[in-house]
Amino acid sequence: MQKTDTTQSPKPEGMSDEEWQVRIDLAAAYRLIAHFGMDDLIYNHISARVPGPEEHFLLNPFGLLYEEITASSLIKVDLDGNKIDDTEDNINPAGYVIHSCVHRERPDLTCIIHTHSTAGVGVSAQAEGLLPLSQTSLLYWDLIGYHEFEGLALNLDEQKRLLADLGPERHMLILRNHGLLACGRSIPEAFIMMFYLEQACRIQIAAQAGGAVHLPDKEVQKLAHKQAMTGLGAALGSREFAALKRRLDRTGADYAT
Secondary structure, eight states: OOOOOTTOOOOOTTOOHHHHHHHHHHHHHHHHHHHTTOOBTTBOEEEEEOSSTTOOEEEOOTTOOGGGOOTTTOEEEOTTOOBOSOOSOOOOHHHHHHHHHHHHHOTTOOEEEEEOOHHHHHHHTSTTOSOSOSTGGGTTGGGEEEEOOOSSSOOTTHHHHHHHHHTTTOOEEEETTTEEEEEESSHHHHHHHHHHHHHHHHHHHHHHHTSSOOOOOHHHHHHHHHHHHHOSSSOTTHHHHHHHHHHHHHTTOOTTO
16 A cells, blocks of 8 residues: 655665654655645744654754755754754744753654644634534543743743643643644654644634534543544554655655655
């Protein structure tokens, strides 16, 4: 079922196979976020930890659209925001503030996605936040926390409050009046969590536009969540992400270069 990507470039000299694969998958995630309309011009960020003991992670060059991101253009930085790669490009300071603290304190989460989508920001501004009104909103119900808006994410002091709201077990945050944050133990897992969190927000906005909404029974809410977390016999998001990469490959996308 797997298809070889004919647009993939050879691995750069001196780079491990593991890092090159992470770069390819992360670049694919950027392209897919753009494909599904979750990007915000040159803003927002997706990061992924580089395999190894150095605690380095990858971020996008500040100034590129998501549809321009490639595996080789991603910038490797350390937890203090210092560039490891020899490049004149820079990272978005807000990307460092949000991502570095999660990579430092939650090493179980290797990929972090932050968006400013219309539906995500819309739900983040609602007093009750995400409602349990759809099957989609119940998928990862108890993995979602909330973080109050503190202005642009440029203050390092905000990191401790963001981490407190994420806690030791949550994977997602609704950033009040700001947007969405999804984290995963892999790039496919983080992507699928963000995809369905975004879908849940879009469904909520659409349902509310039609008038009063109906919520499922509490016991049914618990059942739907339990069923979703049981999984389908594969690593979370792996099947979907592989299928979506094949879609990118069919378009001739150059993300793996």
